[in-house]
Amino acid sequence: xxxxxxxxxxxxxxxxxxxxxxxxxxxxxxxxxxxxxxxxxxxxxxxxxxxxxxxxxxxxxxxxxxxxxxxxxxxxxxxxxxxxxxxxxxxxxxxxxxxxxxxxxxxxxxxxxx
Numbered sequence: 174x175x176x177x178x179x180x181x182x183x184x185x186x187x188x189x190x191x192x193x194x195x196x197x198x199x200x201x202x203x204x205x206x207x208x209x210x211x212x213x214x215x216x217x218x219x220x221x222x223x224x225x226x227x228x229x230x231x232x233x234x235x236x237x238x239x240x241x242x243x244x245x246x247x248x249x250x251x252x253x254x255x256x257x258x259x260x261x262x263x264x265x266x267x268x269x270x271x272x273x274x275x276x277x278x279x280x281x282x283x284x285x286x287x
Contacts (some may be wrong), residue, residue, distance in 0.1 A: 230283070234276045241269045 190198065198210070216222040248262045 230276060230280045234273055234280070237269070237273045237276065241266060241273065244269060 198213075202210065202213045204209065205213060205216075207216070245266060248258060248266070251262075253259045
């Protein structure tokens with residue numbers, strides 16, 4: 174009977190790293206307090222996860238905020254010229270902020286699930 178059949182984990186997986194990747198692996202092992210490389214890699218494979226974040230919602234919020242900022246600047250310019258701000262201007266800004274708050278709440282809910 175071969176040694177591989179006696180082992181608890183008989184399947185062997187081999188992969189290659191460059192020097193930088195090995196240094197990074199060893200740094201992460203130190204941070205985790207794990208000295209056994211095989212144990213660390215196994216733990217990461219079985220329990221670790223990779224986050225792939227989609228920032229399209231955030232980009233949309235930035236675009237919305239940019240629009241509001243532009244409108245606020247126009248209102249500020251007009252207020253400096255006329256020394257007054259209309260109620261319609263304030264309501265317009267409030268209306269533009271509503272979808273931004275909705276987007277922010279949606280993003281926060283997604284982040285809370287991570």
